[in-house]
Every structure is written in C-alpha cells, then in structure tokens.
Amino acid sequence: MAKPSIPQGTRDFSAETIRKRNHILSTIRNVFELYGFEPLETPAMENLETLMGKYGEEGDKLIFKILNNGLNDPKNIDKAKEGFEKLLEGKSNASLTERALKYDLTIPFARYVAMNHGQLTFPFKRYQIQPVWRADRPQKGRYREFTQCDADVVGSTSLINEVELINIYHQVFTQLGLEQYELKINSRNILLALAEACGGADKLIDITVAIDKLDKIGLEKVKIELQQRGLNENQIVTIEKYLSIAGNNVEKLAAIEDLLGKNIHTSKGIEELSFIVHHASNTHLAIDFTLARGLNYYTGVIFEAKAPSSVQMGSIGGGGRYDNLTGLFGVPNIPGIGISFGVDRIYDVLEELQLFPSGIQTSTKALFFNMGENESLFAFDVLQQVRAQGIACEMFHETTKLDKQFKYAEKKNIPYVVIIGSAEIEKKECVIKHLLTGKQENISLSQLSNFLQ
RNA sequence: GUGGUUGUAGCUCAGCUGGUUAGAGCACCAGAUUGUGAUUCUGGGGGUCGUGGGUUCGAGCCCCAUCAUCCACCCCA
Numbered sequence: 444m445a446k447p448s449i450p451q452g453t454r455d456f457s458a459e460t461i462r463k464r465n466h467i468l469s470t471i472r473n474v475f476e477l478y479g480f481e482p483l484e485t486p487a488m489e490n491l492e493t494l495m496g497k498y499g500e501e502g503d504k505l506i507f508k509i510l511n512n513g514l515n516d517p518k519n520i521d522k523a524k525e526g527f528e529k530l531l532e533g534k535s536n537a538s539l540t541e542r543a544l545k546y547d548l549t550i551p552f553a554r555y556v557a558m559n560h561g562q563l564t565f566p567f568k569r570y571q572i573q574p575v576w577r578a579d580r581p582q583k584g585r586y587r588e589f590t591q592c593d594a595d596v597v598g599s600t601s602l603i604n605e606v607e608l609i610n611i612y613h614q615v616f617t618q619l620g621l622e623q624y625e626l627k628i629n630s631r632n633i634l635l636a637l638a639e640a641c642g643g644a645d646k647l648i649d650i651t652v653a654i655d656k657l658d659k660i661g662l663e664k665v666k667i668e669l670q671q672r673g674l675n676e677n678q679i680v681t682i683e684k685y686l687s688i689a690g691n692n693v694e695k696l697a698a699i700e701d702l703l704g705k706n707i708h709t710s711k712g713i714e715e716l717s718f719i720v721h722h723a724s725n726t727h728l729a730i731d732f733t734l735a736r737g738l739n740y741y742t743g744v745i746f747e748a749k750a751p752s753s754v755q756m757g758s759i760g761g762g763g764r765y766d767n768l769t770g771l772f773g774v775p776n777i778p779g780i781g782i783s784f785g786v787d788r789i790y791d792v793l794e795e796l797q798l799f800p801s802g803i804q805t806s807t808k809a810l811f812f813n814m815g816e817n818e819s820l821f822a823f824d825v826l827q828q829v830r831a832q833g834i835a836c837e838m839f840h841e842t843t844k845l846d847k848q849f850k851y852a853e854k855k856n857i858p859y860v861v862i863i864g865s866a867e868i869e870k871k872e873c874v875i876k877h878l879l880t881g882k883q884e885n886i887s888l889s890q891l892s893n894f895l896q
Numbered sequence: 897g898u899g900g901u902u903g904u905a906g907c908u909c910a911g912c913u914g915g916u917u918a919g920a921g922c923a924c925c926a927g928a929u930u931g932u933g934a935u936u937c938u939g940g941g942g943g944u945c946g947u948g949g950g951u952u953c954g955a956g957c958c959c960c961a962u963c964a965u966c967c968a969c970c971c972c973a
Contacts, residue, residue: 585971756973
C-alpha cells in the first residue's frame with residue numbers, strides 16, 4: 444500500500460495550530476459582530492456557471508472543477524465524449540462538469556443575495572468565515588485550500604460603509620498585535636479617469652496590470668510593459684506623471700485633480716477618497732494610486748492590507764466596492780462593498796513575528812496522577828467534582844512511574860499536577876504542584892476547585 | 897500554467913569521485929536509582945534511502961519518469 448498523503452497545497456492542522464488559528468478567527472469574528480455583521484455560510488461547491496467568468500480569464504483557470512458522476516453510464520457516454528473533446532479545446536462543458544469548489548466568498552454571497560433579496564433586510568451586513576479553493580501552484584503564503592474571512596454590506600452606497608470597514612481592519616490588526624500594518628486605498632474611478640486620459644476605458648486593464656507592478660519591477664520596466672501593451676509616448680508620459688504623485692493623502696488628492704482634470708470619474712474618485720481620508724481617523728491609511736486589484740467587478744474604492752514591512756508577505760487582506768455584483772445573477776441595483784482577511788497569511792505573519800500570546804496553548808488545567816488502583820478510584824471522584832466546577836482536568840490513564848506522568852503533563856502544557864496518594868486520602872488533602880515554577884503545596888480537597896479556578 | 901530547489905530513522909541532518917551488514921544527535925521504549933520532572937548508567941526498537949523504471953558486476957549516489965516540497969514568475973489571500 445502506498446504511503447498515505449494529502450493533496451498538494453492542503454494541510455492537516457494539529458492542536459497547536461488550531462489553537463493559534465482560533466485566536467485569529469475569534470478576534471476577527473468578534474470584531475465583525477461588534478460592528479453588527481451577521482454570520483452566513485454557503486456550500487463548499489457551487490454550480491460552475493455561478494463562478495465562471497467572474498474572476499477574469501486567469502481566475503477561471505484556477506477554479507477547481509468537479510467531475511460529474513455517472514459519465515460511464517451507457518446513455519451518457521456519447522455526451523461525455525463530446526464534452527471531453529470540447530474540454531481539450533479549453534472549453535468547460537456541463538456534460539462533464541457542472542459543479543466547482545468555491546473560489547472566494549464574495550461571488551457565492553452575491554448569488555445568495557440575488558436568490559434571497561426578497562427576504563433580506565437592507566442594508567444587509569453579513570460576515571462569512573469559510574475555506575475556499577484555488578488550483579494555484581503552492582508556495583509561501585499560498586495554499587490550495589485556505590480560509591477567508593469576509594464582511595460585506597449590500598444595499599447601501601453610503602461611504603460610511605467604507606469607513607466602517609476600514610475601522611474593522613484597524614481594530615482586528617491592532618488586536619492581533621500587527622500595529623505596523625499598512626492599508627492602501629484607491630478608487631477604480633481614478634484608474635478609469637487615467638485610462639480615459641490615455642486613450643479610452645478599454646485601456647484600463649492594460650494600464651492597471653502594468654502599474655500594479657511598480658514597486659516590484661520599477662518605473663523603467665513598467666514603461667516598457669506599457670509600451671508592449673500598445674500605449675504611445677504621450678500616454679506613457681501621462682502615466683509616468685501619475686505614478687510620480689507623492690506626499691500625504693491630501694497632497695496626493697490635490698495632485699491627482701491637477702493631473703486628470705475635472706471630469707466625472709476624477710471627481711467621483713476624489714470625493715470618495717477624501718471622504719474616507721477625513722472620516723477614518725486611521726494613520727495607517729495611505730492613498731496609493733498604483734493599487735489596482737485584479738478582480739474586475741470592483742467599481743469604486745478598493746483596499747489592500749499589507750503585513751508590517753518587516754515581513755515578506757503579499758497582501759493579508761483586500762476588498763472594495765462593487766456596485767452591481769448581483770446584476771451578474773439577474774438582480775440589478777444592489778450596490779455592495781466588502782473586505783476580506785486572509786487567515787492563513789496572517790497566521791504566517793504572526794508566527795514570524797512571534798505575536799501569538801503564550802496563554803493559548805492550554806486546555807487541560809490539571810493532571811491527576813495515577814497513584815495506584817484504589818488511590819485512582821478515589822482521585823477519580825475528586826476529579827469529577829473539579830470538572831463540575833467547569834475546570835478542565837484529566838487523570839493519567841495508568842499507574843506508572845511519576846516520571847512518565849510528569850512528562851505527559853509537560854508535553855500537553857498542563858500547568859498543574861495533582862497528587863492524591865494513600866497519605867493524602869487519609870488527611871483529605873492533596874499535593875498540588877505548579878509545573879512552571881516547580882513549587883508545590885498541600886491543600887485540603889475541599890479547597891482544590893477554588894485553587895484551580 | 898512556466899522555470900528552478902530539495903526528498904536518507906518520529907525530528908534535524910551526515911553519507912567523499914557509485915564498492916561489504918546505511919550512520920550521528922535529539923526523541924522514543926525497557927532496565928538500574930528515587931513519593932516528584934533533572935543528571936547519569938546499561939540495553940533496545942526502528943529506514944524497501946519519496947515512488948517506479950533504467951545504466952552497471954555493483955546504485956542512497958548516475959540517467960529518465962512520477963509524486964511531494966520549497967522558491968521565483970504569472971496571479972493572488
């Protein structure tokens with residue numbers, strides 16, 4: 444039999460890892476709840492057509508598709524063969540696959556809103572913490588199965604929502620100890636205005652893909668890429684000016700108005716950004732006109748959260764406003780905005796910066812030593828009484844050398860050891876030893892629960 | 897999807913240009929000593945060298961494939 448294994452890019456989580464993950468997840472969940480968001484869960488799989496075409500061409504390739512059952516049924520064989528031919532041409536086909544694992548939480552959420560908009564109270568604020576799957580090649584900070592934590596508001600165009608979501612980012616990252624995080628914002632309207640200034644909205648994608656790489660490959664290479672993407676000399680000069688805008692948030696807004704002039708998109712973008720900058724009292728917030736974000740459903744403000752610069756890690760969160768997502772599912776005019784936290788990357792960052800609190804690795808408070816058959820039966824009753832007080836404890840499973848029992852406690856990070864032997868039974872007391880300090884004392888059995896509380 | 901890295905005991909690794917029964921440290925188990933974790937001492941279990949082919953008298957080492965891993969690109973959380 445082959446050695447057991449798990450699929451590429453997936454992981455098993457041990458107790459230690461789960462406790463650390465729960466630390467992150469509960470922090471995020473509590474903040475979401477604090478801001479009035481309600482939980483939602485959607486299935487692991489969606490109908491393929493729900494997902495296809497929503498994430499751009501690259502995104503479609505990364506969707507995990509599920510093979511239909513019953514393809515070998517005689518009455519399906521012809522269809523299956525036909526579907527396979529199409530698959531080889533790069534087209535997915537419902538006769539072969541009609542379901543897929545979800546790729547993010549936003550599109551399934553939009554689908555949910557479109558299906559249930561008659562029942563929902565708007566603005567509808569929901570949060571969702573679930574795994575998603577991408578057929579990407581794994582590497583640092585990139586997994587094929589990972590967890591996203593999303594908060595979205597639909598049914599409101601108020602920029603207050605943008606401000607609230609920024610405050611959520613701030614509160615979560617601060618609580619996790621990532622005070623040095625960065626939150627970049629931009630507006631799709633600004634990018635659109637730039638594209639128009641450079642020959643038309645159809646250039647938007649070419650321009651954003653290129654300028655998004657600025658901090659990675661540098662200005663010269665960005666210019667070369669722009670050239671390759673068919674932009675002319677004048678247009679590149681405009682983009683270069685655009686990229687050279689610097690200063691604080693207010694100065695940047697003034698500069699962008701100078702450069703792109705007063706047109707509908709520019710003023711919309713400036714209005715959005717300046718409202719946010721003035722109302723989110725958040726020093727980590729930085730306007731970054733090079734921020735683009737690939738997902739093409741965004742229509743307004745876009746966000747990207749980055750780990751403290753001391754850690755080499757891509758974005759640890761992102762989001763933005765999408766004014767017509769449910770329109771993709773036939774229900775127009777429901778504007779929305781959402782943000783997402785990447786738990787797995789946040790985990791890696793906290794690990795690297797050693798920011799996990801030390802107290803989260805214990806569950807059992809005390810280990811009762813097994814001092815012999817009769818003694819253990821007696822201790823067992825005491826144990827149950829302590830448990831009745833809500834204190835987690837356990838007894839060693841067999842009578843053996845104390846050495847071994849100590850080691851067990853040590854490995855499980857159990858802070859206290861309780862010894863009840865024949866001498867203690869007689870005096871109705873026990874020995875309680877604190878493993879970290881090595882100190883021990885005798886206390887009466889009636890005091891034990893209070894002591895451990 | 898493209899290019900590269902690595903894969904030897906539970907863990908970290910060594911193993912020279914291919915040459916006898918594949919090693920170390922830590923961990924583990926048993927024993928000695930002790931109603932208290934340590935130290936020490938003695939003994940022990942463990943590896944089809946990622947997997948499958950090939951070259952060779954002979955492969956952990958060379959070649960091919962495959963899987964996993966990590967990294968860069970693409971893209972992204």
